[in-house]
Amino acid sequence: MIQLSNEYIRVNIKKKGAELSSIYNKNMAHEYIWQGDPSFWPWHAPNLFPIVGGLKDNHLAVDGQIYELARHGFARHTNFQVIESSGTHAIFSLRYNQETLRVFPYHFEFQVIYHLENESLKCIYKVINLETKPIYFSVGAHPAFNVPFFSYEHYNDYYLEFEKDEPLIRHHLSDAGYFNGEESTILLDNRKLQLNENLFDTDALVFKTLLSKRVAIRSKNHPHALLISYSDFKSLGIWAKPGAPFVCIEPWLGYADSEAGTSTIEKKEGIVSLAPGHVFEAGYSITIQ
Structure with a gap:
């Protein structure tokens, strides 16, 4: 376990999956990250790589070969090396090995970088192509946040406040977790989406394109x-x-497959292509307000 800390926040990160397992507000004595109660869901904030979502029949087609790769990929199940660590900064690294090559036939290095600054935690994904050809992958975050924040509150006291007041186009998933081609529109109420216990009865709300680049979890x-x-x-x-x-x-x-599946990795919807010797970076941040 690696711990980062400053005057506002204490953060814990597991070596397995480079998974964020705690964001603790020192001033409020409050934990924001879901603590993984297995009776509901045993994770905290898994990092998704080299795929996001599920593959049809768990099959990944690369250069005419079929590989078996489970939902959300292998990174969340794998121990990372800590290659740099200080009081407010840490870099976790996963390099290709014989086990990864059996399910994802590319030479790569996947880094998860955490940086703590004031009331914010930044998480950066870095993928380094160690091949002499392009590699293809998806990457994503899956952090779970405790709602409600306080014991005197209820789940439906909370709402998500989007950056922009836009109609959200939801892409629906089948019972098996693949896109079924159905879409619906969710209309925000003054940028707000109310949380309630039945909101996710038909699985995740997936928005493939949206204008908002910030979402706040708020209470009334x-x-x-x-x-x-x-x-x-x-x-x-x-x-x-x-x-x-x-x-x-x-x-x-990146996304899960559709019900029809996909023929090859480079044609998979939302896939990222990275040229030989190049480096990909994408990051998100969590800020206490």
């Missing part, structure tokens, strides 16, 4: 809030296990 009872900013990401998933006291705000570059 007090001014305390969390702001999640994700300017480097095109898409957003919002999810909770129905009835569970948390909400996930998930910036994504």
Whole structure:
């Protein structure tokens, strides 16, 4: 476990998955990150790589070969090396190895970088192409935040406040977790989306394109809030296990397969292409307000 700390926040990060497991507000004595109660959902904030979502039949096609790769990829299950660490900064690294090559046939280095500054935690994903050819991948975040913040509150006291007052085009998932081609429109109320226990009864709210690059988790009872900013990401998933006291705000570059599946990785919707020797970076931040 790596711990970062300043006068405002204490942060814990696990070596397994380079997973954020705690953001603790020192002044309020409050924990913001879901603590992984397995009766609902055992994770905290998994990092999704080299895919986001599920593959049809768990099959990934690369250069005419089929590979077996489970939902959200292998990074969240893998121990990372800590290659740099200070009181407010840490870099976690996962390099290709024999196990990764069996399911994802590319030479790469995947870094997860955390940087604490005042009331904000920045998380940066860096992918380094170690091949002599392009590599293809998706990357995303899946942080879960405790809702409500305080014991005297209820889940439906909370709402998500988007940066812009825009109609949100939701892309629906099948029972198996693949896109089924259905869409619907969610209309915000003065930039607000009300949380309630039934909001996720039919799985995640997935917005493949949206103008808003910031979402705040707010309560009607007090001014305390969390702001999640994700300017480097095109898409957003919002999810909770129905009835569970948390909400996930998930910036994504990439998606689950459709019901029809996909033929090859380079044709997969939302895939990122990275040229030989090049470096990809995308980051998001969590700010206490």
